Amino acid sequence: MTTNAVPSKPVAGSRKPVRIWVDGCFDMMHFGHANALRQAKQFGDYLVVGVHSDAEIEHHKGPTVMKEAERYAAVAACKWVDEVVPDAPYLTSLELMDKYNCDFCVHGDDITTLADGTDCYQAVKDAGRYQECKRTQGVSTTELVGRMLLMSTEHLRRRQASDSNDENLANFRAGSTIGHPTTVVSHFLPTTRRLGQFADGREPKAGDKVVYVDGGFDLFHVGHIEFLRKAKELGNYLLVGVHDDHAVNAVKGSNYPIMNLHERVLSVLSCRYVDEVIIGAPYSVTKDVLEKVYHVNVVVHGSTPIDKDIDGSDPYRLPKELGIYKEIPSPNDTLTTDTIVSRIIAHRTLYEARNRRKAEKAAVEAAMEEEERRKKAEK
Numbered sequence: 001m002t003t004n005a006v007p008s009k010p011v012a013g014s015r016k017p018v019r020i021w022v023d024g025c026f027d028m029m030h031f032g033h034a035n036a037l038r039q040a041k042q043f044g045d046y047l048v049v050g051v052h053s054d055a056e057i058e059h060h061k062g063p064t065v066m067k068e069a070e071r072y073a074a075v076a077a078c079k080w081v082d083e084v085v086p087d088a089p090y091l092t093s094l095e096l097m098d099k100y101n102c103d104f105c106v107h108g109d110d111i112t113t114l115a116d117g118t119d120c121y122q123a124v125k126d127a128g129r130y131q132e133c134k135r136t137q138g139v140s141t142t143e144l145v146g147r148m149l150l151m152s153t154e155h156l157r158r159r160q161a162s163d164s165n166d167e168n169l170a171n172f173r174a175g176s177t178i179g180h181p182t183t184v185v186s187h188f189l190p191t192t193r194r195l196g197q198f199a200d201g202r203e204p205k206a207g208d209k210v211v212y213v214d215g216g217f218d219l220f221h222v223g224h225i226e227f228l229r230k231a232k233e234l235g236n237y238l239l240v241g242v243h244d245d246h247a248v249n250a251v252k253g254s255n256y257p258i259m260n261l262h263e264r265v266l267s268v269l270s271c272r273y274v275d276e277v278i279i280g281a282p283y284s285v286t287k288d289v290l291e292k293v294y295h296v297n298v299v300v301h302g303s304t305p306i307d308k309d310i311d312g313s314d315p316y317r318l319p320k321e322l323g324i325y326k327e328i329p330s331p332n333d334t335l336t337t338d339t340i341v342s343r344i345i346a347h348r349t350l351y352e353a354r355n356r357r358k359a360e361k362a363a364v365e366a367a368m369e370e371e372e373r374r375k376k377a378e379k
Helices: 029-040 054-060 068-076 094-099 124-126 143-151 152-161 164-175 192-199 222-232 245-252 261-269 287-291 317-321 337-346 348-378
Strands: 018-025 046-051 083-086 104-108 130-133 210-215 236-244 274-280 299-302 324-325
Touching: 018 029, 029 104, 029 130, 029 261, 046 245, 068 222, 094 124, 104 274, 124 261, 143 164, 143 236, 192 261, 210 222, 210 287, 236 261, 261 274, 287 317
Parallel strands: 018 046, 018 104, 046 083, 104 130, 210 236, 210 299, 236 274, 299 324
Antiparallel strands: none
C-alpha cells in the first residue's frame, strides 16, 4: 500500500510523465535527505520514495533512531515527494520499480550495500535505469548521532551509577559535559545558492491570511511537522521564524542546539507546509516580525509550556495584547528533540557500534573508489 503525499502534477503536452524511484532509510530525516530528494525530482515529474522498515534496516545496517511510522511521515512531508512506499525492500529490483511504474532510480554518489556487501543497485545499473545525484556534504544521520554521543559522554558515564534516563537527560540539558565542548561545530557550510534551491519564493496573495510560528526546530522531526501542518490550516500562508543558535542555547541549555541555524532553516524550508522562513528570528515576537516581513494575522504556539525569554518576559506578550495569539494542541507532544536525545542516550552502545561500522564501511568504499581511479588512470 502506498501513501500519497500530493497528487501528481500535470505535465504539459502529451508527454508521458517521467516517474522517479528513490529509496532509503531516511532516519532522523535531515536537509541532506531533502536535498537528495530535491535533486532526484529534477530528473522527472513524479517522485516515488520507498522507505525501509525498521526490521530491514536492522538486518542490513543496524538500529534506527526514529521508528518506521515516524520516518514514513517525515518523508511524506517533504515538498518534493509525491508518493511514499512504506516497507520498501533494501534491495532495489527492476520488478519493484516496474510495480510502481518508475522509469529509473536515483541515488546519491555514495555506495550502498546489502549485509553481504553486494551493491543494492547493481540490477538497475546493469539495466541502464540508474542515475546519480550529489550527496550533501557535512551532514548525515551517523554524524548527527555522533554529535549527540560526543555531547553526552560525561553523563552517560554517570548513568552507571544511576538507571534514570530522566536524570541523564536533565544533565544533558544542563550542559554537564566535563571535558567536552558545550556545542559541536558543524561541517556544513551554508550558501545563498542552497537556500535558494530550498526556498519557493512565493509571496502571499492579496487576501491571504498569514500565520506566524516560531521555534528552534532542532533535529526537525514529525512532531514539528504535525504542528506546522495544523498551524497552516489556520490560514493560507505559513511564515516560520527559526531562532538563532544563541537564542536557542540561552533558553534551552548549553548543549543545544544540536544543529546550527542554517541546518535547521533548510530542514524547515523542505517541509511542504512552510511558505517562508525568517532566519534568526528574535525569540520574542516583536512588532517588526508582525509587520516588516508580511502583515501577520495570527501567531500560533503549541500547547507545550512556553519558555520565558532571557529577561523573564513572555515571548508572546505582544501578539496576546493585540488579540492575534492562538494556541493549538501539540499534535505529537510525546516526540520532542529531548525524546530523540533520550533514545540515543538509552542505547549508546548500539549507536556507537553502528557508527564504527559505518566508518569502517566508508573506509573500504573509499579504498575501492581509489583503486578504481588508479585502474582507469593506468589504461
